Amino acid sequence: MFGLEIQKVGYQGQVLPVLVASWVLAKLELSLKKRIPDAFQLLLVAPIALLVTGFISFIVIGPVTFAIAKGITSAVVAIFKAAPILGGLIYGGLYAPLVITGMHHTFLAVDLQLIGSTGTTFLWPMVALSNIAQGSAALAMFFVLKEEKLKSLSATTAVSAYLGITEPAMFGVNLRYRFAFISAIIGSALAGAFITLQDVQAPSVGVGGLPAFLSILPGSWGSFFIGMAIVIIVPFALTLFFGKVRKAQ
Incomplete structure (x- = not known):
């Protein structure tokens, strides 16, 4: 696409990409509404905002936030290997706050990976x-x-x-x-x-x-x-x- 290679990665179950993409979409929509006349807003704002946000999501937001999520899960697993009691304290205590943000879904992939390996x-x-x-x-x-x-x-x-x-x-x-x-x-x-x-x-x-x-x-x-x-x-x-x-x- 436009000479760029985009990885065929699905972000189902991922939370960070959705949060960041939603924030970008909201900011872009507000910006477009300020710059596009009222008579054309219904026709132009939504398509432009969705197209640009979708493009940025697959090129930048998705890969970056996916890497961050993988880093978080890798860090958790490393803590468990180095100090199991500390890992249990941290994960047991932080899981409920993670539910508030929705990031607890990212650890389901870790569970499935551990079961598979x-x-x-x-x-x-x-x-x-x-x-x-x-x-x-x-x-x-x-x-x-x-x-x-x-x-x-x-x-x-x-x-x-x-x-x-x-x-x-x-x-x-x-x-x-x-x-x-x-x-x-x-x-x-x-x-x-x-x-x-x-x-x-x-x-x-x-x-x-x-x-x-x-x-x-x-x-x-x-x-x-x-x-x-x-x-x-x-x-x-x-x-x-x-x-x-x-x-x-």
């Missing part, structure tokens, strides 16, 4: 425990909150998180009350460090949350159940504690 993945078990931690924090908020609608929201989103869907609990409850979100992160980080130290592995990516043990190698079930106990007890207890402290103030 080694037969198992050590990352996905921590994802499952992070889901449970968010559910435990939301469940604790049921006992902290007084307003009936929020109590009901806490209970229902906790069930959703325990079954692997954390967004309702995170955005509906835990992020609204930051101490609940932080409590969940602490529990997830501790459990991540523990199961990494115990070398808990999963041969496949399955349903997150409480049913996740079905995707864990049977020999690691004992260690994984201890990790589950950590993400059930620690976030729940910390959220209750911080909730009561806030009320006392």
Whole structure:
């Protein structure tokens, strides 16, 4: 295209390319609206903005952000190899914040690559425990909150998180009350460090949350159940504690 070679790369499941391309598209559209007369905006703004942004996305944005995403995942894997406990703490604690940005999808490719090359993945078990931690924090908020609608929201989103869907609990409850979100992160980080130290592995990516043990190698079930106990007890207890402290103030 115009003498340039463009790699045949699909960016399905990638987040950074989409975020940057969307930002460029928005800025370009606003710029074009300022420069093109109103009578021609409907005809020209959208086609020009899409064409230019698409061209830039495949030539610059895509390759650069894809390389950044690969660098992030490579760095995570390197940390796990060098210091497994530290890696478990970092990944277990940072997974929930990554969900907020959508960047957690980038690590699915790492899971699949690990499964393809080694037969198992050590990352996905921590994802499952992070889901449970968010559910435990939301469940604790049921006992902290007084307003009936929020109590009901806490209970229902906790069930959703325990079954692997954390967004309702995170955005509906835990992020609204930051101490609940932080409590969940602490529990997830501790459990991540523990199961990494115990070398808990999963041969496949399955349903997150409480049913996740079905995707864990049977020999690691004992260690994984201890990790589950950590993400059930620690976030729940910390959220209750911080909730009561806030009320006392």
